[in-house]
Amino acid sequence: MKITLSANELRSFLASHPSLEDVPISILNGKPISISDVLRLGKVTFEFPSDDEIWELALEYCSRILTKYPEKKLFLMTREGAVELSVIDRIEHLRKRTEIGKILHKMYKTFLTEIFRWMSLAVRR
């Protein structure tokens, strides 16, 4: 999936979803970029990341929220039972690509899918 937004469309998208400003959404030149990075770089077309890239993006995302929301915990009701994950735990699971890491990967992919859907709606508007 490829998406193209004008700078104005991106700005208006961020105005209605300010929380997504620093969420890594794509890989550019091997580096994760967020929507604000996209704006800064003046890049208007970017692609939905591959599954492999999503591992990297999810890891980058957790690293970013570690400083912003250090107290955050994620609770997951997994097949094997309830899991309480600190942001550091999440980073470890993503790094090691454990079973829980795979759940986190899937969650992030769903998150990105929704962000891209919202962005495509912003274009249509």
Place this chain on the structure above:
Amino acid sequence: MPYEDRFMLVAPHYDDTAIWFCMVWGSYIEKVAKFNLNCNTKVLKYNITKEMIESEIPRFDPKVFYAIGHGKENSYQGWINACENDDLLAGRICNFLSCLTGKELGSSAVSKGCLAYIGYNEVFGWVDSEYPPFGRYHWTWMDFNLITSYILRGFTVREAVEKTKKRITDWMEFWDVVMEDPDVVQAIINDLNALVIHGDENAKTEGFEPLFHEVAIFPIGPDEESDEYIYVRIGLTCQVDDCDLTNVSIKVLDEGLNQVSSATVDSRIGGINFARVAIPKSALNTMAASTTFTIIADIGGIHGTAVGFVKVSSRLPVTLTGYVWKYYRNELGEIVIEPATNARVYDYWKTFEAITDENGKYEVVVPARTYYMCSSLEGWLGFCTAVPVSPTPTTQFRARCDGFVIPYAPDGHTQLLLGVDVQWLPIWPPGWGELGKTNFEVPDWKVVFWLDGVNYGNAKDVMSPLYWVNHSISFASAIITNVPEGKHELRIDYEGYYIVSEPEKDYYTKTLDISGTFSYYGCALFKRKESEDICIRVFDAVTLDSMPNIKLELLDESNTVIATTRTDRLGHAWFTDLPIANYRIRATIPGYRELITDVLKANEIWGVYLPVIPEGRLKVRVNSNIQHYLKIGDERIMANGDFYPLPGTYTLTVPRLVIEEQKVPPDILTHMFASWWDGDASTSKEVYLGRDMELSESYRSAPRLIIRAVGKGSVNPSPGVYYRELNESLLISAGPNLLYWDVDGERVYENTINLIMDKNHTVTAYFSPIEYTLQISSTEGGITDPPPGTYRYPEGSTVTVRAIPNDGYEFDYWQLNGEILIDNPISLTINKDLSLTAYFTPIAPPITRRIGIFLIPIAIGAILELKRRTS
């Protein structure tokens, strides 16, 4: 009038998180169903069995079935396994707030006659900042309960899901736009996307209108703070509709129930209303770790009184001083200790950081309540230890191995969660990554748990899943399912390791009596060895500085010196290769009081902190039945233990009231100060400390009483929060129009109730809603929706009326009790009898038609004139 369609809630407990997941969220919908929707409700929770569920479903025959708890693709909580007995759901509308069950279980149940199945296709997740989940994020996820609530009210399954999605989307907007928190947005998206419906989306119950509109009031976290105030955002949600609660007043009361602040609801996103209260810092109980404020919104009408709580942590900072060392065995097997110089130390959440000096020492001022936290040393895996200024460091055990049993599971079976926990190595090196080089080796995380291998072979060889081993490498566990109740022999095989209590064995055995009570056992896990080492750290009790080059003597039980050693430059010393026996350690240091330890057991103690007291200082032991609340002069004593003041006169102060949360789920415990050791009951006293002594103060229980009123009526004592004496007898009465009391979840119909304050109580008086008449009429040329007629609505409810003109007419205006209004549709808040008339007028004809209409008489006139003239 009882609800004909029955409702059944199933929420078995499984583990700590699920207890909250099931109990807190489950209890809320239980309350709504029983007390507000008046449903015939059956609840199965806590230690329920598979047989109980299977026998109760056909007997109770619920139309709506709500299951909360763990799930897999084709199973729920061990009750349904591989879609085997989901035919019991036939003829019912089912909502499973349970992971993954939307994948297979939902379609299977529908294929066997289930009317509709609401479930989740993915793992259900939620965010919180504290555990148990009563943090700022809690209410967002609890609103997933609304699905069941809407179904019970008669909405179709599709409508119930859509309306709930709308509420959750409102929450998402809040977290996105107001709080700018992408992590919550991510988790909400995950859950909304996972939500699926199988079967008939139009399935519905006969429905029942709620008697009242329950309002939840809760904090959504502090926003910011100034020198004088802590600003807390408060949320209010009507649990029935998206009611607009703008301008509702909120009172904030301190623990002494004095009003300290007020606010007004000033904004809303969909069904979520917000206010911002400014809590003065002067109202914080500086001696308590936190202060619990009561927030009350006395909305009145069908919304009644909403009572909630805001817990604010003490703002008093604490100075932390600690040392960080690296310990490891070198390639020759020697123990090496080095200061971690220039190391960046940070607590678990990176909320504070410090740099160690050349001796590995750091000092940092941290907010209150973080004093106990371990620190992490960057570049090393796991924890190292922060040695706080207070409390006084004490001897700690070197390892712990905990296994615990969760006995609550269906089918007379249980789920057994086994764990190996090696946390709390107080002076353990940060070098967990150096496994194999240390005295204590962590097993390779493939601990084999055996459970009654002969009689219950399925449980053999359960490998601890690696992903449980988290960043602290402290916990490995395995879950064994379907363990029958009764006695079982548990064997935990740690090859090369032994358990303290059974050092002669390579494995740990224990008879487990798996029954209906939560049981817990612990054991220490050590590497198998014939002799042991004891590591000692000697430091100045007042300055906490290390004491280098100190001579230490090891005494046997008859106080005979059997070995000596000296501390190194870091204050550390070792006695190595000790036979397993009891010992004491003695230190005689010029300028310090002589130190002799209590008995140490070589195979149980690995590390010992030895504070030595400078001469001239006193050793004062603080002892209280409630910890952390004593102030001596300006110093707050963080825990029971010793401190070392100079002789002198000191002012001792304690708070009048202490509120604590304990256990899982937390029990709110409240305590009133009772007296000092000498019987004095004043909260502040002066005392001369001139010798070693023990200070103690005691508190007595003061159970909390919450009184609420829903609907219009009087209650004595008035709605609010009270702290009473333990076992005090209280009469609480309600005025006329009382429907019933909800006393801790039980319905009571007497106007006056006699309550014994043997524990915390919550009582809610439900009064008959006051109803008013709305008379709707319309003039010729249109109708209204609802159609003209007389209606009765509960006070405070909102009604929308739409004027619908006929062809050729248009809506002109409303007349509401004589007042002219022009909005269409019109939204009315029912707070008195109302008379509403819709006025319609004919639409003026187009100009060409008008000309035609005028021309016709002219033409007729002309013809008549012509006829007259010709005749």
